[in-house]
Amino acid sequence: MQDLVKLLMEKTHISEETAKMAIQVVAGFTKEKLPEPVGGMVQAFLQTGEMPDLSILSGNLGGAGNLLGGLGSMLGKK
Numbered sequence: 001m002q003d004l005v006k007l008l009m010e011k012t013h014i015s016e017e018t019a020k021m022a023i024q025v026v027a028g029f030t031k032e033k034l035p036e037p038v039g040g041m042v043q044a045f046l047q048t049g050e051m052p053d054l055s056i057l058s059g060n061l062g063g064a065g066n067l068l069g070g071l072g073s074m075l076g077k078k
Contacts, residue, residue, distance in 0.1 A: 001049045023047070 001023060008019035027046040031039040041052040 001047055003049055004046070 001020075004023055005016060005019045008014065008022060009016060012019075014022070023046055027043040030046070031043040033039065034042060037056060041054070041057075044050070044052050
């Protein structure tokens with residue numbers, strides 16, 4: 001998350017505290033609006049910066065799960 005905080009600070013010229021608060025707001029919003037387990041995964045990613053295991057989505061989303069798994073690979077998750 002520190003990379004995202006730093007990026008927000010650089011791009012918006014806000015304080016570290018405000019950047020962290022903004023990330024928490026976005027994380028909470030996405031968790032609320034997206035279906036589980038996707039919302040929780042997005043929230044975890046925003047808070048930790050670590051790519052979650054997207055393989056658990058394949059059973060729930062069919063082909064879309066495979067697409068998300070490929071996206072995870074592109075973002076560095078092996």
